[in-house]
Amino acid sequence: SYPARVRVVEVGPRDGLQNEPGMVPTDAKASLIEALADAGLTSIEAGSFVSPKWVPQMADTSAVLARLRPRPEVAYPVLVPNLQGLERALACGVREIAVFGSASESFAERNINCSIAESFERFTPVVERAQNAGLRVRGYVSCTLGCPYEGEISADAVAEVASALIKMGCFEVSLGDTIGVGTPLKARRMVERVATDVPPEKLALHFHDTFGQALANILACLELGVAVIDSAVAGLGGCPYAPGASGNVATEDVVYMLGGMGIATGVDLRALATAGQLVSRQLGREPASRVARALAAR
Ligand code: HMG
Numbered sequence: 001s002y003p004a005r006v007r008v009v010e011v012g013p014r015d016g017l018q019n020e021p022g023m024v025p026t027d028a029k030a031s032l033i034e035a036l037a038d039a040g041l042t043s044i045e046a047g048s049f050v051s052p053k054w055v056p057q058m059a060d061t062s063a064v065l066a067r068l069r070p071r072p073e074v075a076y077p078v079l080v081p082n083l084q085g086l087e088r089a090l091a092c093g094v095r096e097i098a099v100f101g102s103a104s105e106s107f108a109e110r111n112i113n114c115s116i117a118e119s120f121e122r123f124t125p126v127v128e129r130a131q132n133a134g135l136r137v138r139g140y141v142s143c144t145l146g147c148p149y150e151g152e153i154s155a156d157a158v159a160e161v162a163s164a165l166i167k168m169g170c171f172e173v174s175l176g177d178t179i180g181v182g183t184p185l186k187a188r189r190m191v192e193r194v195a196t197d198v199p200p201e202k203l204a205l206h207f208h209d210t211f212g213q214a215l216a217n218i219l220a221c222l223e224l225g226v227a228v229i230d231s232a233v234a235g236l237g238g239c240p241y242a243p244g245a246s247g248n249v250a251t252e253d254v255v256y257m258l259g260g261m262g263i264a265t266g267v268d269l270r271a272l273a274t275a276g277q278l279v280s281r282q283l284g285r286e287p288a289s290r291v292a293r294a295l296a297a298r
């Protein structure tokens with residue numbers, strides 16, 4: 001059966017914007033995050049403390065965080081790849097971070113410049129230090145339904161990385177279809193396999209919509225007891241180390257679908273769509289979200 005309530009993790013300000021070639025002004029990023037919080041989102045990934053040489057668009061994450069109005073009810077997680085990133089995050093007073101691993105060796109090498117085994121060695125002290133400082137740590141697994149360099153990825157490999165992240169101390173692991181190649185039955189089988197090692201209450205779905213399958217894939221996995229969905233307002237985005245990959249599933253599309261199914265999200269669709277229109281105007285394009293376009297035409 002479907003969950004009564006789903007927590008939507010908005011990743012647009014990070015996953016959505018990280019690949020934008022033109023620098024998005026710090027104020028525009030902060031305004032987007034404020035608008036998303038106003039729309040009722042309670043988990044908003046606000047940026048990343050990665051190398052600014054690797055991802056220049058995220059270089060101003062500290063400045064973005066400093067502009068946000070404090071809201072005790074909203075979590076603003078940030079990506080952290082190593083201890084240097086953790087130091088920067090701690091200096092900003094963040095309360096939640098995310099480490100990001102991969103089920104594909106080649107993707108790990110391209111994305112974080114190390115093997116999967118080395119990434120575990122790197123994450124272990126990051127998670128430990130973060131937890132000692134009172135932070136919550138989320139984990140990501142990329143390439144759960146395919147890799148831009150290796151093609152097929154086994155569900156066993158995904159389960160292995162996911163359970164390693166949980167053992168390390170992550171409160172939740174988000175399963176990324178980084179390049180959006182998955183289809184419903186495959187997505188469901190992958191999550192079923194991971195759920196034999198990690199309880200579904202600790203899993204999140206992070207599906208990109210490159211091939212237009214993300215909503216169908218989410219629906220296919222929701223019945224397994226997963227109740228956390230990552231999405232990006234207006235369907236922004238793409239990963240810089242996943243060539244050809246487009247944005248995350250649009251938050252508007254997810255909220256509309258769940259609303260229609262009677263599943264609560266706490267998100268105001270109209271306010272959300274307005275936030276999406278604003279950032280899309282800033283970027284000079286139409287929202288990728290079909291729901292956003294339909295609402296705008298009414
Ligand atoms: P490296 O070059 O191997 O790192 O990169 P290094 O430790 O050798 O350091 C090299 C330089 O970077 C040094 O500077 C460091 O100080 C600096 P230099 O001495 O040359 O002047 N540096 C840093 N600066 C600021 N903050 C830091 C930091 N670390 C090192 N934290 C590294 C390794 C992990 C740093 C690099 O590969 C990196 O930053 N990768 C991040 C790539 C990224 O952000 N990708 C996108 C996010 S993942 C994603 O989108 C997938 C996801 O959405 C899920 C899905 O869809 O599947 C999460």
Ligand code: MG
Nearest residue numbers: 015176178239
């Ligand atoms: Mg992603």
